Amino acid sequence: MTQALAYESKAIVALMGQPEPQRNGKWLQDALQQAIMLELATLPPYLCGLWSIKEPARDQAVYDAIKAIVMDEMSHMGLVCNMLTTIGGSPRIDHADLVPKYPGHLPGGVRPQICVSLSGLTRASLDMYCQIERPEDPVAEFEEPGESIGAFYSAIRQAFKQNADLIQGHRQVEKAMEEDYGLGNSLVRLSTPKAVDDAIQVIMEQGEGSHSSPRNRYFGREGELAHYYEFRQILQGKKLVEVPTAPEGWAYEGDPIVMPDAFRMGTVPRGGWAQEPAYRPSAELQDHLTKFNRLYSELLGWLERTWQTDDQQAANDALDQAERRMRKLGLAARALMQHELPDGSGQTYGPEFLYIPA
Template sequence: MATALSYESNMIVELMAVPDEEHDELWLKNALQQATMLELATLPPYLCGLWSIDDSSRNSDVFTTIHEIVFDEMSHMGLVCNMLTTIGGIPRVADERLVPKYPGPLPGGVRPELSVSLTGLTKQSLDMYSQIEKPDDPVVEDREVHTSIGAFYTAILEAFRNHQNLISGTRQVTRRMSSHGKGNDVVALRSFDDVEAAIKIIKEQGEGTAASPENPFPGHPGELAHFYSFREIFHGRKLIVVSKDPKKFDFQGAEIPMPRTFPMGTVPRGGWAEGGLPVSSEVRKLLDTFNDHYSSLLRFLEQAWQAEQASTAGQLLNKAVGEMRELQEPAQQLMQIPLPDGSGKTYGPEFRYVEAQT
């Protein structure tokens, strides 16, 4: 099995093909690095959708739903990083080879039929979001036919179950985030029970359970798992029970109106300039500002999980959060500048990694 790290690899497919009895320490470290990259890969497309919602619609149910999902994904990434460091690994994200590439597949070859892109909130992007989160056996719509993210996490859990001795509790970064949902705190993982609880949160917040579409760790009562939340917005209707025996769900509930949005276009591979569109000095400055903050964010995150002292890790994580807060303004400014191709679409952030200036 190849171990070279690259975002554009089939590492997850290769890992899932390894016999269960060979899921050793190296397998687990490789799997958790891929899981870290996978969690990071969901954030840029979801953030583009969130930021494309006009300020006049910030009180809408759609804005609230996507906002909470973004915070769920952030906590998932933190928990995965703690899983890697508790067995002596080091999460890596601040590297051009490892950051997400858009448009393109998810890392590791998971869901190979799916192309993930950076664009504004539309029916098409909502369908993309829900396909990212799709469970093996959803309570509505078709069953999954490829390896899902949930199946990958199940394999990781079983590897932990068989190698509980690897769990040392080293370099655990913590942050209170339960205001965004029950179970959203990034907590230290010092036992198998801690790891099992964390993976349960990651899987069920995204996929729900085989029996219910509800998020068992909600930010508010009745909140659905990510897949079903995105499908509700896509269909424009609430998911309700339409039959009790047998129990059946369908999107036949109250209407969910789409919010007003900025018409952000789809970022070309390699960025706007690589896509052949002229980039003005104003746009270039905003893109550079955004990419610099994004890159600093990734560096601070990586450094936080390398810190030996909890206080140092906390300070580095706070710096990462500070960089995160700097992203929205240039992103939304870009979304108000029309593309020069007459499409009626606008620019948007590229989420490109750039090395620190020396």
Template sequence: MTSLLEYRSNRIVELMEEPAERRDADWLKESLQQAMMLELATLPPYLSAMWSIEPQSGDVFQAIRRIVFDEMSHLGLAGNMLTTIGGVPRLGDVHTVPKYPGQLPGGVRPSLKVFLSGLTKESLELFAKIEEPDDPIAEARSHTSIGAFYTAILEAFQDHPELITGAHQLERRMEHHGAGNSLAPLTSLADVEAAVDVIKEQGEGTSASPENPHAGQSPELAHFYVFRELFHGRKLVKVAENPDRWEFTGDPIAMPGTRPMGTVPEGGWGAPGHPAPDAETQTLLDKVNQKYSQMLDLLERAWKAEDTTTAEGFLDDAVGEMVGLKGPARLLMLREVPGGGGKTYGPEFRYVET
């Protein structure tokens, strides 16, 4: 089983190549585990960029913060889809956690190299490529989207609605972060269809509009278009109708000041060929890795819990660990890397046994 869950594999590509008649319960369970790995892969890069912004306020900070909360919700929805059909999420496992720098899991967009750094034009371009739709309203398509994978998952649910049991579902009220961001039990096909719509449309928009129809505040663009606005430094505006045409020619968007977090090297800051961090820096790195790992372990335990009260307790603890990541991560961004040209350390998001 471990080989199928290996983060650096080609499994999503292989799953997408399976004919529809073979997309059964086992196919769905494996696909949804891979979907959770995909959702988790976006969080460390987005968090690193968001935490590098100085001060932690302003329009750009708030835009990325909204996306982070959306992605947390997507991870929860994918987990509920997995457990409602009897699957068990695997998050606290060195084989399934993201590896940075590296590819997205499962062979998705193999030319894309995901890295951890502060907020830069390069990181914004990366984030947009992660979120890119099949048919962008503005700019040309260059890849098949993650949304296509969710479409295949939804079609398998539609072929096998009898698999939906409503078991081991996590619940959390999060309407203040967006209309579709609350975690609610998925007990019917309609619930699953709504969940997939939220995941796809928050990330990509709809085929007719770049706007996020599940916004916390209106109007709000889907993730891809937010990242492209920030990259171009201009608001996306509608410049023609019938047919609609959108261009990045609106009001200017200034890049905020940032703490100069460098790019985390493969294997972490103390990897061979890189200077070993001093003791205080290593303590901060270890603290972030431990809290990140505990968060994943607690989320996994929440989905495995046999009763709602226990699940809520584990989920609350996981959220607490998540909140606790920010402090040491931001402190790392004040500590210069020896010989790094003024660049600073930042979180590694490596899984360690806890």
């Protein structure tokens, strides 16, 4: 992997700056690698917010909304991996230069005004989630549009149309997940231009909605909105509903949404808690943090192996190994949030998501 494609590079900015006629197979492989990194980058901050909710059963609506978004993002990452392998590429996930760095910017130089950090669920973290998912032109808002992740996917979509002959169906991972997580969330074989285009449509609509509606057509729960609007209505404290008299037909004027009671997980310093003298954990707690980081790193390794084998059974086994580690992460994260920081702030520790090479 060249340094030009590393997480903290300006690769996406450079890719978007290339004229459309020059967006060939190499462009598409580089863009898809960056898209994989983008999808991965959203997961740790969303998961920290999800895991910080103290009583999911009491705050079921908010918990379910964020969990559905997390599952969508995982599916998106898998679909993009299938897009890369179908044109002969190999996803790189398990590498120090490619994993997310927090606090920091999104990979590739996209949306440089956003600083992505790890903390519990708060109004500030919800605002950050909204900034990540923000469409080019949100429904029910009147702000200047800015370049979005959706714009990057639109460029990938167009490049696939120009290079449809590259789609060969290599090393495709399939997993049925619609019954548990909703329409469009299965990993499907992308061996035709239509299949690829449909998958990109799912990713874009689940994240940003359409130009005319915030609804998520590929929902797991009835009435589910696209990610941006789900986060936004939690932040606003009221459901986004259709209002015929509103300028765009939608307004945050529905039933109240109460912020869940959450662990006050502090913001993880760059490089982990031990980097700040005021937050330095005890030896026992550091051991728990390291175990979490190893689980996370092993998960990334198994995900990379999933798309690097031509043996379908081996791919399925690798994906199963990744899922097992994913399930363990939630328990480990909540255990960390039981421990208050030693600075007297009342805030707690939480997962660092630091990469530890195998």
